Amino acid sequence: MRYPELSYWLSTVDGPLTPRPPLTGDTDADVVIVGAGYTGLWTAYYLAVADPTVRITVLEAEIAGYGASGRNGGWCSALFPTSLPALARRHGRDRALAMQRAMRDTVREVGRVTAAEGVDCDWRQGGTVVLARSEVQLARARAEVAAARAHGLDPDDLVLLDAAEASARCAAEGVRGGTYTPHCAAVHPAKLVQGLARAVEARGVRIAERTPVTAIRPGAALTGHGTVRAPVVVRATEGWTPGLPGHRRTIAPVYSLMVATAPLPESTWDAIGLGARETFSDHRHVIVYGQRTADGRLAFGGRGAPYHFGSRVSPAYDREPRVFAALRRALGELFPVLGPDVPVTHTWGGPLGVARDWHASVGLDRASGLGWAGGYVGDGVGASNLAGRTLADLILGRESDLTRLPWVGHRSPRWEPEPLRWLAVNAGLRVMSDADRAEQRTGRPSRRAAAFSRLLGH
């Protein structure tokens, strides 16, 4: 496996991506964690900080950051996949707000720990600007701010921008307004995950790489290299979860794909803006996301790749020329200053994890000792840190504000068996992309997309 080819980010970390030694035979631990992405590593980190005597082993099929954690858009945000109104309907207004506040604090916490641990991940908390580039999108921006106010968020959390204010941050084509939140940092995702792996190792955590776990059972994680016995076993496998026995319908892997441009000249940046390295998006239905990287590129991604039958995950699905072409087109439309031939140098992708009710969760079953976290959709860079802190509290038996948050112990329903799952997920993806085209054509909001969002509980 040529790890640097997995993403622009993995190709630009310091040092070679030489795998750590795999597991060699049976062993014991107090906690075994399956998966060395952010979730697994943050859990190990906070456990090791809280109690350095806890013996922790992390088992990783490839290398730390092989998964979404080494490939994502680098938005360390306060976003949570279930919207605030939907959380309030399900858990009550106060608990929904507590969840949102905890996510906001999480952005600060990741900044604090990475600085304290010397994890140089190009951190810059410049917030997020979401542009409105049509009247329909502007109406959505207004509705989002109104809903945020109605649910207890204030202008320090989210503000509506007029056309001049939005363009001052991100001078895309046809900007009519937008929204801005300060609760997001742009990061280099692979530097973050690799730095985190080094930080946990320095605290005595064992990371065995190239060690795929074949099954998780109460008290043990089984691999072809041996078994790790431990009273607590944490599943931190996100998009790969369906590959574990008993979990075929726990999470649906949905692909998100990205492109990165060559470093852009200062004159181009003068035209585009993003001077505080704000992460950016717009109010279309099919999610797109971008950041100005520390080395002066645009890294830009979006959904739109198909869901694969049977929740299969394969390196072949990381690359979808049709989606790369669409992303390149979308970048050119947003920023005509890039010229007719947008200078894309890197393309990549990877699976993120979606729970049936779009509700991320974290938990520990006391009776079996089995813990888990995931279902973050496209919001796991921040949420995985909150999950790691929460799992540490749960494992150490500490009641805290974190363990009382509404996502703790939440059990999402299982996905439908195939072929229903394939039909439903791909139909959903289609509704959203059709809706964007229809809105562009008619200038009216798509009723089908709105109905579909309601169906998902958004």
Ligand SMILES: Cc1cc2nc3c(=O)[nH]c(=O)nc-3n(C[C@H](O)[C@H](O)[C@H](O)COP(=O)(O)OP(=O)(O)OC[C@H]3O[C@@H](n4cnc5c(N)ncnc54)[C@H](O)[C@@H]3O)c2cc1C
């Ligand atoms: C292209 C893309 C863009 C994204 N952009 C953003 C963004 O900008 N902001 C944001 O918040 N989120 C974003 N996300 C989502 C975010 O990256 C994920 O939610 C987050 O990285 C999940 O972390 P994780 O540790 O739970 O999972 P992963 O990082 O996927 O890690 C899971 C790990 O488990 C390992 N594993 C799986 N099965 C086994 C097994 N059987 N045995 C051993 N090891 C196993 C895998 O190899 C992998 O390393 C994006 C995702 C993608 C794919």
